[in-house]
Amino acid sequence: MKPNAIIVFLVLAMLTSQAFSWWSSSRRRRTTVPTSSRSSPAGGPSSNPNAVVCTSYRSSNYITCKKGGSSVTCTTQPPTETRDDQYGGPTPRGEYLIGKRYTHPQKEIDWYNLYPKKEDNSGYYGYRQRTQKGRNTMGLHPGTVSLGCVTVEQTCWPKIRSIIDSGSMQYRGSGYSGFLYVK
Numbered sequence: 540m541k542p543n544a545i546i547v548f549l550v551l552a553m554l555t556s557q558a559f560s561w562w563s564s565s566r567r568r569r570t571t572v573p574t575s576s577r578s579s580p581a582g583g584p585s586s587n588p589n590a591v592v593c594t595s596y597r598s599s600n601y602i603t604c605k606k607g608g609s610s611v612t613c614t615t616q617p618p619t620e621t622r623d624d625q626y627g628g629p630t631p632r633g634e635y636l637i638g639k640r641y642t643h644p645q646k647e648i649d650w651y652n653l654y655p656k657k658e659d660n661s662g663y664y665g666y667r668q669r670t671q672k673g674r675n676t677m678g679l680h681p682g683t684v685s686l687g688c689v690t691v692e693q694t695c696w697p698k699i700r701s702i703i704d705s706g707s708m709q710y711r712g713s714g715y716s717g718f719l720y721v722k
Contacts, residue, residue: 579634580662581710584718591706591717593637593679593699595689597629602689604702606717611702613695616685624672627686631655631672635719636663637679640704649700651679653689653719662711679703679719689719 584592593604595615603612620627630653638652654663655670655677669675678688681696691699706717 578660579718580656580660581636581708581715581718587708587717589706590708590715591637591703593703593717593719595630595719595721597632597721602691602699604699606702606705609702609705611695611698613699614692616683616690616692618685618687620687624674626674628674629685630677630687630689630721631670631674632721635677635721636710637703637706637716637719638666639714639716640700643678643680646680648680648682649696651703651716653677653679654715689721 579586581587584590591604591606593602595602600615600617601612602615603610618627618629620629622628623631634656636654638654640649640651642648643650652666654666655674656663658671664670664675667675674687680688680690681693681700682688682690683693684690703716706715708715708717
């Protein structure tokens, strides 16, 4: 590896490490958006300029969604389980496609299906398809209890919903709202 590449790698590792989050004086965190098309089967945000980009922070229970010059940050509900390979656990870290909004038939609430990126970077899992961690049927929705989804505080939900609904992208012939990065 070239010395300049090593330095860039180390700086990026430091900036994304929680150990170096001392620069943030508030609970809100800066949202870093991956731009490399190599790291995303769908090409990432740089290849999808109309996509919304959301980042969910598991350790602080916040989500930030951005589109164009608009940005919204909301509180999320903590999961009922601590292990992300268990039902009710936090949504596993990584990249997800955000589906289009619909009304969940059993829960009768707004719902966006989440499609996790496959570990081998070959695409995304289907909504009902189990990941290597054994998780499936994860969503982004409003509520007061999280059973493994990204569950947004109800009072802030209309703002998040509005910005997510403004997003649009295509991947392998299907429409999505954008990307979710869980950190």
